[in-house]
Amino acid sequence: MNMNPLSISSVKVASADSQPLTLREGQMIHGKVQQLFPGQMAQVQVGNQQLYAKLEVPMQAGDTYYFKVNGTEPEIQLQVIAGPMRGSEGLTGQLAQLTESLNLPKTAEMKELLAAVIKQKFPMTKENLLDAANLLKNVPDGMKEQALATLGKMANMRLPFTPAVFQSLMQAQTGTITQSLTSLQSALQTEQNLAPAIREQILNALQALANPASQSVGKELLGQTITQLLNPQTSKGDRFAALQLLKTAGILPAQTSLANLPQAVAQLMTQSSDAKAPAPQQPQIATNQAAGSLVASGKVNGSVRVQVDGTAPSTSSSAATQTDQRVNMDSQAATLKAVQALLSKLSQTPAAEQQTAKTIIQNLAQQINTNPILPESAKVALQTVINQISQQPVMNDSVKAAFIEQFSQTFLQQVSGLSSVNSVAPRDVQQALMALVSIPPDQADETLRMLIQNAERSGNTQLKQLVQTAEMQVSQAMNGPVMKEAIQSVLSTLGFNYEALLNGKEPNLANLANTLKPQLLTLLQDPSLSPPLREAAETMVLRMNGTIIQTAETSVQQQLIMQVPLELFGKKIDATLQWNGRMKENGQIDPAFARILFYLELEALSTTLVDMHVQNKVVNLTIFNEQESLRTTGLTFQTMLKDGLEQVGYKLSGVSFKPFTETPQSVKKPVGSLYTDEGGVDYRI
Structure with missing residues (x-):
């Protein structure tokens, strides 16, 4: 040699x-x-x-x-x-x-490994070969091919050849994530040595995974419930049921009753803005550009912070004229919050400041009349309330309090009623409504989940009907924002990025503890667990780790892989997504270039692979599926897809449909064979 x-x-x-x-x-x-x-x-x-x-x-x-x-x-x-x-x-x-x-040792495992190295040409060191051969020893014969592919992936990704990494990647390629979750749920329900509280906590997380669109349904239900509560045409019994539902979900104070509802709504509408109002004697004068930056930087989890810039109340007429004129209007939802901010400032204005109060009311009328969200009927209803107080010669405390109560109730009723019978309320309206009733973004999931659960358990048939209506409307209006929210809900509930969040700045430990992954990690510390439950929990943790391990980043390329189980209104989808893209010089993702693969297991369409190329913001789609009818059905949505892409700055080049049987090799799941150092996608069909 x-x-x-x-x-x-x-x-x-x-x-x-x-x-x-x-x-x-x-x-x-x-x-x-x-x-x-x-x-x-x-x-x-x-x-x-x-x-x-x-x-x-x-x-x-x-x-x-x-x-x-x-x-x-x-x-x-x-x-x-x-x-x-x-x-x-x-x-x-x-x-x-x-x-x-x-x-090298002349073992059967080493022979199989070297044959794979020669065939696939993945890079290995002698130490890698020895470690990999040891990993192969415990692999059943029926899984050897899959194990060799996993070892090749570890070599290409330069991962350590340890049992933990190997088992995580193997689990990520075995079966579907839905099958792993089903096995876990079954093992939990039959486990004898598990504390009831722990069992219920994990089952609650699994239930949240089974209803990923619950936040969208909850937002619709919130609007409908408030509408029912504030509608004077609704029966007293149904209004009381709506009131109790909002109270048990923590949206309205516990002491709220139908009698003191106007005062409770007025307090609710003004309290969230009070904390953000500028302190006296600290004027906040800003340019339009700076004001816009404040709104942009205030977006957290979809909510928008609105700041009213101006001087503190003063006896000076010129100072009063400047008060509350600088309202951020960078988004439609922000204008609704701006109304709330003005209402809050009016409640703080002393009775002696008549001119200041009148200026605020004038600004309220301007905000209502120029609001792009509110329909004309809502503007008329609110303007009527404003006209009544404008006719008062003196605006004392009692007159002002009565106006705030009536305006608050009318405003909240009009915003909550923006959801029509046949469609879902716009996303920004839903976010504004949640902000108006002071639901913090980090508590939104839990609050909306409780709202739905309590409505379903209620003895009031009208509330149950509201849940069904909300579910029907969301299912019929299933769109990008709803799907995005569902995927985010699933990933958050699973706790895929638990370690990263735990290591971040000021992590919300309570929310993290309620996600599935940390609960399973804690569960595995229990030595009394039965073998079936331990195996199911370990399998689920390894699967989640395997998905994270496959996410890779270099100086110019980035790869992201996600496995997402989706159950939407009785339809189950197992989705595996691989995104490959490149980074710009400033370290940000370049949205103009990407390669995205969607590997889907659908109840109606079975296995479906969507290959999406994005080149200089030009999008080309290839859809692989065995059903010939999909071509005819899919092309009917092509115009909708083209219009939707153009709205966000992309151009559709074309959509093609192909069967998997077009070439002799079978399709490989993206998580098993798609990584390349060059950032491309190497799949086989």
């Missing part, structure tokens, strides 16, 4: 990919001599990249070799460890060469 070194004194990379070839000392790589040049120079192809190297041993163009990286500084030093390898030698000869040259 020729073990002489191959010195690369000067390296030039010729590749369509601008990334330099990354080699590690001790790594074994496969290379092919493409072309010989004078002066003992040769073009050697390694993967999809080409090196120009100076040879110190004779080689022949067309031959392939295995090299060991002996060094990378100050120049790359490669040592021939096996070769030349020609097709005539066959796999057996190549296996013998590698085994002998690397002094």
Whole structure:
């Protein structure tokens, strides 16, 4: 065996990919001599990249070799460890060469591993080979092919060859995440040695996963419940039931009654803005640009903070004129919050400040009349209330209090009633409504979940009907925002990024503790768990870890993989998403270029693969599915897709439909075979 070194004194990379070839000392790589040049120079192809190297041993163009990286500084030093390898030698000869040259054990596992290395050409060191062979020992025969593919992924991603990483990646490719969750739920329900409180907590998380659109349904239900409560045409019994529902969900104070409802609503409408009002004698004068920045920076989880800039109340007429004129209007929802902010400021204005109060009311009328959300009927109702107080010669405390109560109740009723019978209220209206009734963003999920549960358990048939109506409206209006909210809800409930959030700034420990992953990690510390439950919990944790491990980032490329179980109104979807994109020079994701794969298991359409290319904001879709009717059905939505993409700055190039059987190789699940160093997507169909 020729073990002489191959010195690369000067390296030039010729590749369509601008990334330099990354080699590690001790790594074994496969290379092919493409072309010989004078002066003992040769073009050697390694993967999809080409090196120009100076040879110190004779080689022949067309031959392939295995090299060991002996060094990378100050120049790359490669040592021939096996070769030349020609097709005539066959796999057996190549296996013998590698085994002998690397002094590897001649076990069945090592033979299988080396055969995979030769076939797939993934980079390995001798230590990697030894560790990988040990990992293969405990793998059942029926899973060897999958295990070898996993080891190849670990090599390509430069992951440590440890049992934890190996098992996590294996679980991420075994079955579906829905099957893992079903097994976990079944094991929990039959476990004898589990405290009832722990069982209920984990089952609650699983129930939340089964209703990922509950937040959208809850927002619709919130609007309908408030509308029922504030509608004078509704029966007293139904209004009382709506009141009790809002109280048990913590949205209205416990002491609220139908008798003191106007006062409670007025307090609710003004209290959230009070805390944000500027302190006296601290004027906050800002330019329009700065005001816009305040609104932009105030967006947290979909809510919008609105700040009213101006001087503190003063006896000066000019100062009063400036009060509350600077209201941020960067979004439609912000204008609704601006009304609340003005109402709050009016409640704080002393009775002696008549001109200031009148200015605030004038601004209220202007906000209502220019509001793009409110329909004309709502503007008329609110303007009527404003006209009544404008006719008062003196605005004393009792007159002002009565106006705030009446205006607050009318305003809240009109906003909550923006959801029509056949459609879902706009997302910004829903967010504004939640802000108006002082539901903090970090408590929204729990509050809305409690609202739905209490309505379903209520003995009032009207409340149950409201839940059904809300579910029907959300299911019929299933769109991008609703789906996005559902996916975010699932990922949050699973606790995929639990460790990252725990390590972040001021983590919300209470919310994190309610997610599934930390609950399972705590559960696994219990030595009394039965083997079935321990196995189900470990499988679920490993699956979540495997998904995270496959997310990779380099200086210019980024890969993100997610497995999401979705159950929407009785329809189950197992979705695996892989996103590959590149980073801009400032470290941000470049939205103009991406490759996205959606691997879907659908009840009606079965296995479906959507391959989405984004090149300079031009989108091309290829959809793989065995049902021929999908082409006809899918094309009817093409105009809608085109319009939707154009609204967000993208152009649709085309949509094509293909069967999986178009080429002889079978489809591979994205999480099992899609990683490449170059950031591309290497799937087989």
